[in-house]
Amino acid sequence: xxxVILCPWCQTRLTLSDDRAGETFECxxxxxxxxxxxxxSPQSGSLSNASSVKHAPPWPYPAATPPPxxxxxxxxxxxxxxxxxxxxxxxxxxxxxxxxxxxxxxxVFSMGVCCLWPGLYFGIVWGILAIIRGSNLLGPQWPYxxxxxxxxxxxxxxxxxxxxxxxxGIIGLVFLNDDEVKSRFVQ
Numbered sequence: 001x002x003x004v005i006l007c008p009w010c011q012t013r014l015t016l017s018d019d020r021a022g023e024t025f026e027c028x029x030x031x032x033x034x035x036x037x038x039x040x041s042p043q044s045g046s047l048s049n050a051s052s053v054k055h056a057p058p059w060p061y062p063a064a065t066p067p068p069x070x071x072x073x074x075x076x077x078x079x080x081x082x083x084x085x086x087x088x089x090x091x092x093x094x095x096x097x098x099x100x101x102x103x104x105x106x107x108v109f110s111m112g113v114c115c116l117w118p119g120l121y122f123g124i125v126w127g128i129l130a131i132i133r134g135s136n137l138l139g140p141q142w143p144y145x146x147x148x149x150x151x152x153x154x155x156x157x158x159x160x161x162x163x164x165x166x167x168x169g170i171i172g173l174v175f176l177n178d179d180e181v182k183s184r185f186v187q
Contacts, residue, residue: 007034032186081142082184084175088147089137091168095154096130098164099123106160119159126153146185148176 003016010030021038103123106114114120129150136145154169175181 003036005034005036007032009034082178082180084178084181085137085142085184088151088172088175088181089134089142091172092130092134092137092147092150092154094134095157095165095168096127096134099127099130099157099160099162102160102162103127117160123157123160123162126150126157130154143184143186147172151176 003018003021005014005016006012007014007027007030009032010027012027012029014027014034016036020036022036024033024035026032027034100123103120106117106120130153133145133147133150136142137147151169151172154165154172157165157169
């Protein structure tokens with residue numbers, strides 16, 4: 001029996017043998033990862049012939065939204081999260097918390113005079129965004145959240161004399177330029 005699926009990225013129709021069920025492979029058209037679903041038996045109420053599948057998407061997401069990709073232990077090594085991605089996520093969370101704390105300390109000890117400095121607001125907004133992006137990198141959807149801009153903004157914290165974030169940003173940029181890390185993010 002054949003399994004007919006649509007690539008969620010480019011909508012290419014693919015016909016595969018049922019022994020490929022559960023595998024993850026790259027679409028021959030767009031080279032994006034696709035997980036082959038398990039075929040459903042006719043007793044479960046689904047039709048298994050290819051003509052019934054031609055207009056049905058492989059999952060309930062709209063075509064413009066990529067499906068969630070959660071790698072399993074059986075997946076190819078290319079889809080496993082490198083340790084450097086986890087380190088970047090941790091540095092973004094820690095740096096974001098530090099930037100917010102640093103801004104609050106600055107306001108308290110300057111008795112509000114520091115509120116005139118625009119870098120203070122940049123630090124607070126960046127801190128919130130960094131915590132969100134760092135949390136995304138630690139979750140299962142990490143290939144969709146490339147942190148390049150956040151790491152560059154972490155280095156720009158030099159305007160607030162925040163050397164902790166500057167150092168973490170430089171380390172994060174070095175980690176991002178690693179070929180193993182660069183190749184794992186979905187573009």
